[in-house]
Amino acid sequence: MRFDDRIIGVAFAALSLAIIVFSRDIPSVPGTTFGPDVFPTLIGIAMFGMAARIFIGGLRRTEGGRWFDVSVWHGQTRGLAAAVWVTGGIIVGLVFFNQIGFPLFAFVYAFPLMLFMGARPVTAAVVSLVAVMLSYFVFSRLLYVPLPVGPLWFLG
């Protein structure tokens, strides 16, 4: 997913201005000249300069060019769907992580993805089950990470 340099320049210029504005709201410590707002403000100023350079470079290079290019995803319907599953799955998992629990979530997340990417059903089932249980036992039992188990209470 590529954007034209003009868009990139404007986006980073907007970000840099936002940084400068938000930095002004950081309360400074009484009696100090160089407070916690100084460093972020300098970052904002430097970013604005670099964004301007990218924008000007974009103006020189691309006359009438496309604003963005998604050709790397053309003909990659399966890949695009997998990318949506990967990101969407994490968002859903984020919301219900404690309710579903790690083992169930990870299996429901990995198994269909393997199938979708072309793995054989039996291979996908075995590998995703082994990966989930291995990671669960390493982190939960050996490293004492309190991974939620959700409805699979017997694993706890």
Added chain:
Amino acid sequence: MVDPHTLLAAIGIVLEPKVLLVIILSAVYGLFVGAIPGLTATMATALLIPLTFYMDPVPAIAAIVTTTAMAITAGDIPGALLRIPGTPASAAYVDEAYAMTMKGKADLALGICLTFAAVGGMTGAIVLLISGPLLASVSLNFSSFEFFWLALLGLMTSALVSTTDSARGFISLLIGLLVSCVGLDVTSGQPRFTFGSIELFGGVSFIPTMIGMFALAEILRGFSSEGVVPPAPTTSVSHPFRGVWNAVRKYPKSPLRGITLGTCIGALPGAGGDLAAWIAYGTARKFSKTPEKFGTGHEEGLLSAASANNSGLSSAWIPALVFGIPGDAVTAIAIGVLFMKGLNPGPRLFMENPTMLTAVIITFFVANMLLIPIGYLAVRGARYVLSVPRSIIAPTILVFCIVGSFAINNTAFDIGVMLVAGLAAYVLESNRFPIAPIILGLVLGPVLERNFIMSMQIADGNLLGFFERPIAAAFGILVCTVALWPLLKLAAGKIRSAGAAKQI
């Protein structure tokens, strides 16, 4: 130079069964991940961090060192057989290695890569072992001014060498610095860019960010047409070391030049080993009696670049351990791990805990020695490793990404951090923004800010105060030269073209 008692105590630590087991397991893991096309050494390291979080400092850093060395060397396997570079450093010689494979010399290409990765790595480690304590004792006298300039030098070099477009490199760096500002300010205790989120008060978690940027982004890229991997080769490599000695006898200067360049360039703060391999390959071509053979499957350039690759990797630890200024993304990750363990890398650590640091350096030798036997097995089994389907690998990695991100602070919020970092890295990399400066900015941001504010207070806001101490002045001039380098290059080019136009 390290004193013998420290050295013996350090060897004792490394030879502990627990540490040796960690090294061997990391070696196998690094070789497996590195050999799979599309999976990088940095990704292997990032995925390992959640486990190192629960280890003592020596095995933790040993795991990172071993995984990186192995994964980078194993990255030469898909490089030589499929023309897919495992790392940016191996991209310097991937065409040469692949051309050798096309000429039926895959054994020799992989043998050279393996042998000189080990030789280069060990040479870099020797330099680190000797120069580390010396440099540390010198830098004990450094004040906030010197550390500010050194941090800035590392960051700027990384921004400049990681891409051909310096503006993009600097934007990446500034993003890293910005992210490092999030959370409670250490000196004033004021929240910055937290937007009311309590989870962000402690700052953006380093490890989920790494995992997102190096693992999730890589997997997302693999789904697009950029990630299409050619089929695994049908031929197997049987005798990787055959012909290596003859090649060295034919071109003895090439590996020497590569090792020297790799060690020197790798030791520059922010430069890392990637640049070393490119320069070594270019220099080998320049000094070659047969430069026309380069790119056609000629071993001379490969000898030089492969040697530079791992020697640069080892010497990149010099600025990281001595000054706390990482040389590349991997050392930045390791520095982050040391910080999390309450150890602040820098000259004081060399003085206060020399045994631990010497033990870390010795793990370089062990890791590079292991390269030969384990690497040999990996090369022999390359065909099988390369044929592991992506449909199995990517979802398995994702499971480890999720559990690894959660494990750091035991909160699902960090899984969200990993997702955001991964998406951001994917979009940024697709638009030619390098990722390494973001990581360096994230790790070095607090160091840079603390030393900047402290120096400003000491100098009472007078910027000339940054040049008053002799070493600080030298570093300052160096930083200004690096900063103005793109402009100087532009001016030189214009003068040259104007001169050429006059002659016509």
